[in-house]
Amino acid sequence: MNFEFFIAKRIIDSKAYKSSISAPIIKIGIVAIALGIIVMMIAIATGVGLQQKIREKVIAFNGHSVIGIYDNNKSEESIRPISTNQDFYPEFTAVPDVTHIQGTATKSGIIRLENDFEYIIVKGVGADYNWHYFKDFLVEGRLPDYTKKRNQDILISQYLANRLQLKLNDRINTYFLKEDTTKPPNVITYNIVGVYNSGLQEMDQLFVIGDIRHIQRLNKWDDDQVGRFEVFIDNYSNLETAGEAILKQVPTTLQAQTVDKVYPFIFDWIKIFDNNIYAIIGIMILVAGINMITALLILILERTQMIGILKALGSDNISIRKIFLYNAGYLILKGLFWGNLIGISLLLLQKYFGLFPLDPKTYYVSAVPVYLNIGYIIALNIGTFILCLSMLLIPSYIISKISPVKAIRFD
Secondary structure: OHHHHHHHHHHHHHHHOOOOOOOOHHHHHHHHHHHHHHHHHHHHHHHHHHHHHHHHHHHHHHHOOEEEEOOOOOOOOOOOOOOOOOOOOOOOOOOOEEEEEEEEEEEEEEOOOOOOOOEEEEEEEOOOOOOOOHHHHHHEEOOOOOOOOOOEEEEEEEEHHHHHHOOOOOOOEEEEEEEEEOOOOOOEEEEEEEEOOOOOOHHHOOEEEEEHHHHHHOOOOOOEEEEEEEEOOOOOOOOHHHHHHHHHHHHHHHEEEHHHHHHHHHHHHHHHHHHHHHHHHHHHHHHHHHHHHHHHHHHHHOOHHHHHHHHHHOOOHHHHHHHHHHHHHHHHHHHHHHHHHHHHHHHHHHHHHOEEOHHHHHHHHOOOOOOOHHHHHHHHHHHHHHHHHHOOOOOHHHHHHHHHHHHHOOO
């Protein structure tokens, strides 16, 4: 057995060590490591989880990239049509990252009830629409089916349903103004077949999902014309490169914008979470490191006589330093163990039971989302262990300053 490891193990296992003056300080060091890893783990899991959830919600309404016509129209309504006779539609095979492309159109209208009304935007979708995200958002009813003949089925948000006191199977009159405002508006009576809640109130308070063929008819478009194309890719981390590749494949009469350019205020806001995570990690490692330095110095002071005896018997400074670093490494690992046990347990409770709610008006989600990945947990533990142990190298140099003669006489 390694000599230094053997001595360190004897120190750790000894009863005198556990009841020594340094014992409370050592326990504080272990607690600091455990609390540090808990806070860092929660910061990463909730920060990254919140980023992913918000991104998914925005992408659900827009795709990763939006292809449309160059114009100065800043509204959500589709003004000019695009033909679906494009090289990139219905299969965008030129860019490997693309998993799906769909044509949509939007038109503003007003839901008019007997005692109330509400401005909305009807998002028209067709047979090519991917309902993947809205399956998760659905809270009541079913998803509409637009694969066959044109119908009046719509999907309405829970926000609008509560605001207008609507429920499943209610029929609502929706009015669409004509370009010639002197003429009466067009009216479509929709049937509510489903209620969704994305938690993204900026979208929920506006959008209902309906058949694109109604919008084509209202706008006097052909059946092969849409308002824009929404493109989905397989990995958000490739958004920038995929966005550039998509832009190169569309004709010069069209523009392709990634979703972070369409909604910069949302994506700039969630990028700030990264800075918060880095700051928390830095502070926690610093606090844990300082506590471990204090514990090591007290441990060295308490074992001064032992250090003198080992030096008198021929042990060099490096060997004795290894003994105390092995000891400190054990304490760090003990703190990491308890920190991981408590931290992962708390995150699992939040993930499956949603113990801590959030205000969706501010954070776009109703509960703190959790992102758990074995990769970042392992990296966090290894990084914390290495950094804390590295911080202990400097104070361990104090061992080289201890004189064997004075140390043996030390009391």
